Ligand code: RIB
C-alpha cells in the first residue's frame with residue numbers, strides 16, 4: 001500500500017488557519033491537514049460556496065468530529081461580497097457533502113470567521129499561513145476590516161483560479177467565480193500568495209483503483225473513499241478518468257512545496273466581463289509590466305501528492 005511513509009516528527013509545525021466550504025474535497029483536505037502532522041491547525045473558518053453557509057459550517061463540524069480533530073470552528077459569510085450565492089450542488093449535492101450521513105451537529109465556536117481570523121492573527125507571536133479552499137469572501141472582508149492583520153500572515157496558499165480552462169465557465173474556476181470581488185481584494189492585498197489552481201489540480205487526479213487503496217486505509221480511509229464515491233460521479237459525467245481533490249493539493253503545498261511546480265507571475269481578477277467574470281488573468285511573461293503577486297502552480301507531482309494523502313489518512 002502506498003502511504004506507509006511516516007512524516008518527520010521533528011519538523012517544526014506550520015501554523016495555519018483553513019477557510020473552507022465543505023464540500024467533498026475540502027473534507028479530504030481537512031483529513032490531510034490533521035493527518036500529516038506537519039501543520040498546527042489554529043482554527044477552521046467556513047464560508048458559503050459549494051453549499052450554503054449553514055451547510056458548510058455543519059459539514060465542517062461533522063468532518064472534524066468524524067476525524068476526532070479538536071479545533072475551533074468559526075462560521076463565516078453566507079454570501080459573496082456583492083453577488084448572489086452560486087453553489088455547486090451539481091457536484092457536492094444538496095447538503096454539500098452528499099453521500100455522507102452527517103452526524104448530529106457538534107458545537108462550534110462563538111466567534112464569526114472574521115472575528116476569529118483577526119483575533120487569532122493579532123494575538124499570534126508568529127506569522128500564520130492562511131489556506132482558503134473556498135470563495136475568498138471571509139479573507140477579503142478580514143483584510144478590508146482589519147488591514148493590520150496582513151503583516152501577521154506568512155502567506156496565503158489558496159485553492160482557486162486557473163491560467164487555462166475554467167470549470168464553471170470556460171474562463172473561470174469556481175472559488176474565484178463565486179466571489180470575484182473578494183478574490184481581487186486578496187490578490188491585490190500585497191500578501192504573499194501561492195495559487196493552487198486547476199492547472200495543477202486537474203493533473204492530480206485520483207483514479208478508481210487508488211480510491212480502493214484509500215478505502216482499505218482504516219476507518220478514515222473508508223470515510224474518504226465514501227466521499228470520493230459520490231464526488232467522482234460529477235467528474236465521470238464530465239468525462240474525467242479520475243477525480244481531482246483540488247483542496248487537498250493546496251494543503252499539501254503548504255508543508256511540501258515540492259509537490260507542485262510554481263511560476264511567479266502577475267495575477268489580476270476580472271470582475272466585469274460578460275463571459276470572463278472570475279477569470280484569474282495570469283501574466284507569466286510580464287507583458288503587463290506589473291509586479292508579479294503570486295506563485296502560480298503549473299504542474300504537480302501526482303504520486304508524491306497521493307503518498308502524502310494516504311500517509312496522512314493512515315494515521316487518523
Ligand atoms: O474549483 C474547485 C474548487 O471549488 C474546490 O475548492 C471545490 O471544493 C470548490 O469549492
Ligand code: CA
Pocket residue numbers: 020021022023025026050133134247
Ligand atoms: Ca472548496
